Amino acid sequence: MKIRLLSGGVEVRGILLAAVVALGLSATTAAFACEGGSCVNGLAYEAFGPAPGTGSPLLAVFVHGDVSAGGPADYMYSYARQFAASRENVVAIALLRPGYYDRAGKRSDGSDNGRRDTFQSSSNRAVSGAIRELRRMYKARAVVALGHSGGAGTLGVIAGADPGLINGLVLASCPCDVPAWRASRGRGGGYASQSPVDYLSGIPRGTPIVAVTGSSDDNTHPELASNYVAKAQALGLNARLQLVGGGHGFSSGVGGAAVSALGGMAR
Structure with missing residues (x-):
């Protein structure tokens, strides 16, 4: 030319x-496109356990945090693998949120929004749609879900915005009240992320909810989880708080307690 x-x-x-x-x-x-067999509603995932069409398994969904330092967001893969391997008729799914990728190069459609302000309505709808498709694909009898940090924010919203989709919920290191969380970190307005606390009224009664937070978490302070649980209980929801040693990271002690709580729902 x-x-x-x-x-x-x-x-x-x-x-x-x-x-x-x-x-x-x-x-x-x-x-940035999600392609191939391990892609649902535009989101990439790894599945562990029985293949689709094998009975009516329990579906356990693991959703990662913001991984704000950069790099692959596949740290939930090993937890999901171990969860499925130690239980019968359980399919464990490690789902990548919009714009995130794993170290093998699989990537979900959409944007990670600079890994800030990540659980806004469009991202939450994408995750909700993916869980719905997976539930249908596996003909799952129920869905339990574990989210860490921003992933907990996403699942906390979905549980109330799409009632009955998630039948058991574990929120690890949850930024459950976004305005309070941002204020605690010296940040003001100008955000789009949705607050799980605003969706409590939509969660069906009887849905078990466990909020797990590290006692030394300086990101999502324990008060965020304790206030969320108090409001849930005031609405008659089956919610409890579990404080553990450690900080914000999933491997700091929060992860083991969160996976154990999810296992208690895997029946």
Whole structure:
């Protein structure tokens, strides 16, 4: 391709410049697409346990946090694998939220929003739709779900916004009240993430809810979980708080307690 600038008789040649730019944009878009068999409602996932069509299993869904430092968001894979391996007729799903990827290169559609303000309505709807499709695909008799940090924020909203989709809920290191959480971190308004505490009234009574938080968590302080549980109990919900040693990270002690709580719901 030849591009001519007529002013002053100057000519600039660009070899297929527009085509190269277009190809670059196309490649970037393709890299962010969820493709292949392990993709549902645009989100990538790893499944452990019986294949679809094998009985009516319990579906256990694991959803990661923001991973704000960058890199793959597949730390829930090992927990999901162990969970399925130690139980009969349980399918464990480690789901990647919009825009996130694993170290094998699988990536979910959508944006991770710079790994800030990540559980807004569009992201939450994508996760909700994925869980619904997985439930139908596996003909699951019930769904229990565990979310960590931003993943807990997502699942806490979904449990009330889509009543009955999730039959048991574990919220680890949960930013359950977004305005209070942001204020505790010195941040003001200008966010779109939804607060799980605003969706409590939609959660069916009898749904077990366990909020697990590290006693030394300096990100999602224990008060966020304790206030959430108090409001849930005031509504007659089956909610309890579990404080454990450790900080915000899933491997700090929160993870083991959260997985154990999920196991108590896997019946």
